[in-house]
Amino acid sequence: MTLRIGIIGCGGIGQEHARRLHFKLAGAQVVAINDINLAAATQFSEMSGIQARVLDSHQAVIDAPDVDALVVASWGPAHEEQVLACIKAGKPVFCEKPLAVTAEGARRIVDAEVQAGKKLVQVGFMRRYDAGYRALKATLDAGTVGDALLVHAAHRNPAVPEMYVGDMSITDTFIHEIDVFRWLLNDDYVSVQVIEGRKTRNAHAGLHDPITVLLETRQGIRIDTEIYVACRFGYDIQCHVVGETGVASLPEPMSVPLRSNARQGSGILMDWKLRFIDSYDVELQDWIEATVRGEVNGPDAWDGYVASVTAEACIEARKTKQILPIALPERPAFYARQG
Amino acid sequence: MTLRIGIIGCGGIGQEHARRLHFKLAGAQVVAINDINLAAATQFSEMSGIQARVLDSHQAVIDAPDVDALVVASWGPAHEEQVLACIKAGKPVFCEKPLAVTAEGARRIVDAEVQAGKKLVQVGFMRRYDAGYRALKATLDAGTVGDALLVHAAHRNPAVPEMYVGDMSITDTFIHEIDVFRWLLNDDYVSVQVIEGRKTRNAHAGLHDPITVLLETRQGIRIDTEIYVACRFGYDIQCHVVGETGVASLPEPMSVPLRSNARQGSGILMDWKLRFIDSYDVELQDWIEATVRGEVNGPDAWDGYVASVTAEACIEARKTKQILPIALPERPAFYARQG
Amino acid sequence: MTLRIGIIGCGGIGQEHARRLHFKLAGAQVVAINDINLAAATQFSEMSGIQARVLDSHQAVIDAPDVDALVVASWGPAHEEQVLACIKAGKPVFCEKPLAVTAEGARRIVDAEVQAGKKLVQVGFMRRYDAGYRALKATLDAGTVGDALLVHAAHRNPAVPEMYVGDMSITDTFIHEIDVFRWLLNDDYVSVQVIEGRKTRNAHAGLHDPITVLLETRQGIRIDTEIYVACRFGYDIQCHVVGETGVASLPEPMSVPLRSNARQGSGILMDWKLRFIDSYDVELQDWIEATVRGEVNGPDAWDGYVASVTAEACIEARKTKQILPIALPERPAFYARQG
Amino acid sequence: MTLRIGIIGCGGIGQEHARRLHFKLAGAQVVAINDINLAAATQFSEMSGIQARVLDSHQAVIDAPDVDALVVASWGPAHEEQVLACIKAGKPVFCEKPLAVTAEGARRIVDAEVQAGKKLVQVGFMRRYDAGYRALKATLDAGTVGDALLVHAAHRNPAVPEMYVGDMSITDTFIHEIDVFRWLLNDDYVSVQVIEGRKTRNAHAGLHDPITVLLETRQGIRIDTEIYVACRFGYDIQCHVVGETGVASLPEPMSVPLRSNARQGSGILMDWKLRFIDSYDVELQDWIEATVRGEVNGPDAWDGYVASVTAEACIEARKTKQILPIALPERPAFYARQG
Ligand SMILES: [Mg+2]
Ligand SMILES: [Mg+2]
Numbered sequence A, B, C, D: 001m002t003l004r005i006g007i008i009g010c011g012g013i014g015q016e017h018a019r020r021l022h023f024k025l026a027g028a029q030v031v032a033i034n035d036i037n038l039a040a041a042t043q044f045s046e047m048s049g050i051q052a053r054v055l056d057s058h059q060a061v062i063d064a065p066d067v068d069a070l071v072v073a074s075w076g077p078a079h080e081e082q083v084l085a086c087i088k089a090g091k092p093v094f095c096e097k098p099l100a101v102t103a104e105g106a107r108r109i110v111d112a113e114v115q116a117g118k119k120l121v122q123v124g125f126m127r128r129y130d131a132g133y134r135a136l137k138a139t140l141d142a143g144t145v146g147d148a149l150l151v152h153a154a155h156r157n158p159a160v161p162e163m164y165v166g167d168m169s170i171t172d173t174f175i176h177e178i179d180v181f182r183w184l185l186n187d188d189y190v191s192v193q194v195i196e197g198r199k200t201r202n203a204h205a206g207l208h209d210p211i212t213v214l215l216e217t218r219q220g221i222r223i224d225t226e227i228y229v230a231c232r233f234g235y236d237i238q239c240h241v242v243g244e245t246g247v248a249s250l251p252e253p254m255s256v257p258l259r260s261n262a263r264q265g266s267g268i269l270m271d272w273k274l275r276f277i278d279s280y281d282v283e284l285q286d287w288i289e290a291t292v293r294g295e296v297n298g299p300d301a302w303d304g305y306v307a308s309v310t311a312e313a314c315i316e317a318r319k320t321k322q323i324l325p326i327a328l329p330e331r332p333a334f335y336a337r338q339g
């Protein structure tokens, strides 16, 4: 059975997902597309060779009888309304980050989905599908280093554009760690502290960089993450989990070991797009197959909601320079953690 | 367009390729199957969910009008006849190693294909599709270490079964290096020497292990390869290319870095099946797409023939303990190297 | 010229230093020894072959006319009085950690030395003499990674005895980081926070382990150090300095790379005594030579005092769970930092 | 007791050894010096602060009653006569490589020493004192990788001067591997083959570079060594010992791990002088102490002789392009291998 997909939003990531689903992955084809820029959607549909119907509203795509499932890749502020419409139509939806631009908005999606009585929503946290994080999680789950006690992490970019300012370190960058550590540790956060230390001269005026975020989990695990988006030297994602009997780390991306020019070593990626590109394939292939089976087994609406709540707490903690509690309602049984 | 495939030979690798083509990769479906054990073929076709027609001869599969292309995964001695039949039928064929069990047999395939006037045959040398070797080749092609002068390589298995004896170190093991180094270096071999040194106590009686093979290329590059199939510690493939300004190496497979039990480091695979498993997907996806375009851009019949000639020279050099020339006819223009 | 040395305190470290100075290093001999256990001192002097005079008080050793310089290796609470006596006698003294058991005591030594008008005191912070830290400092000083912004560090022991409790994580363990980071960064501390997270089951009842200490420097550099003394897997000292253009790390101790048992990697020390054993030689050889020249160029009384003040602040911060300022008087010109 | 030393030959290495023995190491002082350039010897003696007597012949130094032991650091062709004179005088002598410029000459030294009835000669093969090789040997001796079967080695220099030509790859470069592998493996050589492959454009006209030397030992261990002295990228010494259950390797020299400029890794030395500089200290300190005890426990005259015989066989094998036997007389009981 081939899953027939409607794409809402045809910007960069929407186009990439459309091509991936239609040409590269097995078991799916893109049949309908919408974008606020209809001309661009039409051009993409033709130039790409996908040749899907271009419909004049996201609702039209959702309602199309031959659309089995939706991909929401519009800009963030539109996500809430579009995902709610998918839920209302009873159709599975894969929504790119963020699920909604406020925790309240994400909560409304959670409530609607619970109301509807069926899990339909998956959020695009692709790191859970990265081979490295998966290997690390398998190592932790196997008890190889005992129970986790501490996590030392870093999220480094060589540089960010001028439009990247203020709390985007949290909402655009750290949001990935917020989700992936919950999954990696099977845990939730209870408090947060944000430290702004010495600022690099390489960060532009609107940005305090680097910063450090300290998270505490229900189990008492302490996570420190360096967020450093003007580090110059590479796109460099680090994660070291200190357990009762050892330390397990996220593998480095594959790179050819070189001995040359009085140095030995290997390359660090400069382009963030390459770091998790393979995980998009795994994520969407998994989504196709789960959707065909009528399941959601990736990050769900609850995960999207928790990420929003946590990000808002991070921003508040940064502003107040206090250690702040992260107040989460109990996880509904509807969203019971799987394995 | 979906490529409709006939599978000839439904043992281990045949079944794996059938599932891969039918379920995992895009653009192909398996429509017909044959095996000398028809009952097994039928059972596989049903149990796997592929539900292809089971035909009672390889020729029937080749001749089936809805079969666009063939995969030959029978036992080695059957390959020559089956591939020749595909050529005769004018249908593209992907043939697992070896192309034929003798260099003469491989030569007959080359001659038949040239006669037919169209490249149809691809040989299953999957290492060319391994991400690590590809990254290494890209590094060499970019001139990062200058022209290659020397290659130091190793092919290590933890253990081999009792039925693995005599020259299987060459024909079953080293055959992969024979092909991949030609591709990596854009070169051919001119001489070979085989050294049997101190034998490990862990090799069974019928096997001298380890051995070292020394190859010389047209360009004068010297390649030494340790073949050590009872090394106990892991399936370990090493390749270090020494160039005019540096050394570039094959990356290690991804593994979680661990600090535990007074040691730091990462894992080495024990199961050879895992080492190149991803490259089968890349190889066959690439074959599907090239076949649909009417091309062969992987290892071709000439490559299969050269591998056979080289393997036979290795065996003779081992027997005679001499440095032997490898006499290859000129590469026909028909098989001109691409890029 | 041979430096004639008096040893005060002949326990483990006193004996090691005596043998090192007398037999292994150039330019020094041990001529007089005292210990509160005179019999033990006598036995050591004879058995070791040093055959120094055993005198019945530390004062007698200090006053001996043929003693050019002193080594204080008694237990901590005796250090202050003994070092003060050396200053009074105008003789150079090398004092093992701690300089005094309180910051006040260390301050009295500083005041006495300033009063005496001549630097005489060196404190036994041997990490400054470790080849790895020296290479790291050279890298930082060369500007290779730009100005330091963050330091991520860890001090891990496989296990500690039952008598190791409470704040010994600070006073016995972290004290080394306190000194070495000031030296590494040419900086001083302005605030501290201590975090007690999830406790390992492998720590005994009297010990909360691991803990994390966050230090802030005058320049705004943020240092996080994991102190984890029941980590089981090894004595493992980590230091990663994040700068404006890169990250420089403390090298791992030399260890034979091994591929065996499905793993590749190298060893981690289990015995802390081995980690910095070479640095004791370098430290004392340097001390001998500087002392002969009439100089003190290692960690001085001011460094010992600052370490005490910082350690006390760490302990208070741990108790109060607050971010506490570290209030240091201005560094006297007498103790001006050298290069 | 202080060992009183006479230095014969005050060029670069002679001066270094003189300073090392006199100032840096314990238990030795330099009391007499000779060089064919007496003025230079006088100048060195004064400028260095050693202020030893400058005598007008090597024989005068050997005969000086206050000289307990000799260091021969003159040019190679003078070694044989000078070492023989030391033996005749019954005085211990440390002779820099080579022991003699021909195997015959080395043999005369062996014969003279056996005749004299007392081991007096040590040869300056300093690699045996390198911490890395020692750790590797300890690993092998502990049986960590089982019995050695193969050794893969490399000796790489960034560049060599124009005067480095012809067989200096063997006599000046590979000579170190010849000695150190015998010691590492407790073995001797029985055959050799030399392969000249593709030549780097970076080698000057008088030099074929790189070359590969294949040695076979009595135990059947096969050793391949790449000798590549115009490799450009660094002074890089590699040694990987493949055993029955694993591979143990020579550790890389300590270097600060760096992440910068899109690369991670560490430095490779460019200056060969730095690679084994610490081993000179260990070597000579050990020699001082053994000499005081009346022993020779470093590489002895037999080792020097075997190195010469092996080097001559390498040169002949290179010339003839044959696999040549290495014919060694039985090791005299006088030179029985110690542990
Ligand atoms: Mg598709
Ligand atoms: Mg398919």
Ligand SMILES: [Mg+2]
Residues within 6 Å of the ligand: C020, C021, C022, C023, C024, C025, C026, C027, C028, C029, D026
């Ligand atoms: Mg001494």
Ligand SMILES: [Mg+2]
Residues within 6 Å of the ligand: C026, D020, D021, D022, D023, D024, D025, D026, D027, D028, D029
């Ligand atoms: Mg000396």
